[in-house]
Amino acid sequence: MRLTLAFSCLASLTCVSGLCYMLFGNEFVHGSLLYHLKRFDIRHNYSVYFYLQYLSYKTGISDMTRYLMFVPQTILLLLLAIAYGSKRTIAFCEMCMAFVLVMFNSVVTCQYFVWYMSLLPLCLKDLNFSKKELFLVSNYWFTSQAAWLLPAYLLEFKSQDYLLYIWIQCLVFFWANIVMLTSLIRNYLPKLKVN
Numbered sequence: 001m002r003l004t005l006a007f008s009c010l011a012s013l014t015c016v017s018g019l020c021y022m023l024f025g026n027e028f029v030h031g032s033l034l035y036h037l038k039r040f041d042i043r044h045n046y047s048v049y050f051y052l053q054y055l056s057y058k059t060g061i062s063d064m065t066r067y068l069m070f071v072p073q074t075i076l077l078l079l080l081a082i083a084y085g086s087k088r089t090i091a092f093c094e095m096c097m098a099f100v101l102v103m104f105n106s107v108v109t110c111q112y113f114v115w116y117m118s119l120l121p122l123c124l125k126d127l128n129f130s131k132k133e134l135f136l137v138s139n140y141w142f143t144s145q146a147a148w149l150l151p152a153y154l155l156e157f158k159s160q161d162y163l164l165y166i167w168i169q170c171l172v173f174f175w176a177n178i179v180m181l182t183s184l185i186r187n188y189l190p191k192l193k194v195n
Contacts, residue, residue, distance in 0.1 A: 046108040046148060048174045051167035053106065066106075073104035089190050092126065095119035096181065103177040110145075126190045129183070137183045144169070144176035 020028045045053070049069060052061065077097055084093035098116035102108060129137075148169040151162035 046110075046145070046170055046173050047106055048104075048170055049106045050170045051163065054163055054167075069104075069106060073100060076100045076104070091119060091122035092188055092190070095123050096184065099177070099181055099184075103174065103181070123184075123188070127184065127187050128189045129187045133183060133187070137180055141176045141180050144173040148173055 017028075017032075020032070024031075047053075052065075077100055080093055080096050080100065084090070084096065095116050098119060102112045102115055105112065148166065151165040151169060154160045155162045155166060
């Protein structure tokens with residue numbers, strides 16, 4: 001059954017991509033697949049790579065650096081797939097993978113949070129947070145975002161140079177995401193189904 005599903009997904013993706021390539025050529029490949037490898041957003045970006053992108057805006061980031069930026073993300077995704085890729089834990093695996101994809105992305109904006117937050121309800125029954133830890137971790141996560149907003153506002157609307165401070169806040173937010181993800185993993189206790 002899994003092989004059939006995997007093959008069907010791969011066949012569908014290949015057919016649709018092939019059709020779009022025939023219709024639109026390299027523009028399709030660049031716009032749908034390669035664009036995200038070279039995307040820059042130096043104004044509205046929570047990513048730890050924000051400042052690197054800003055400093056490299058005119059010269060560009062080397063291809064080697066760009067590919068190295070994907071290494072930690074890829075390793076974490078593989079580890080999550082190995083640890084939580086079973087049928088019983090697939091929802092948690094998908095949520096954690098979405099979390100990692102957003103957290104390590106070269107561009108991170110608020111709307112990306114929907115990717116993993118939409119999967120959170122599927123996992124709530126298997127999360128066993130103490131009230132204190134839930135309060136502390138979630139407040140740290142929200143506070144780190146709020147702290148980013150002040151220098152971003154001053155940069156965007158007051159034209160004040162707060163780029164370094166924004167990057168420091170990006171690092172704080174990245175750390176808050178690490179804390180959140182490790183707390184989710186530590187407090188995940190999947191319940192066995194009883195028939």
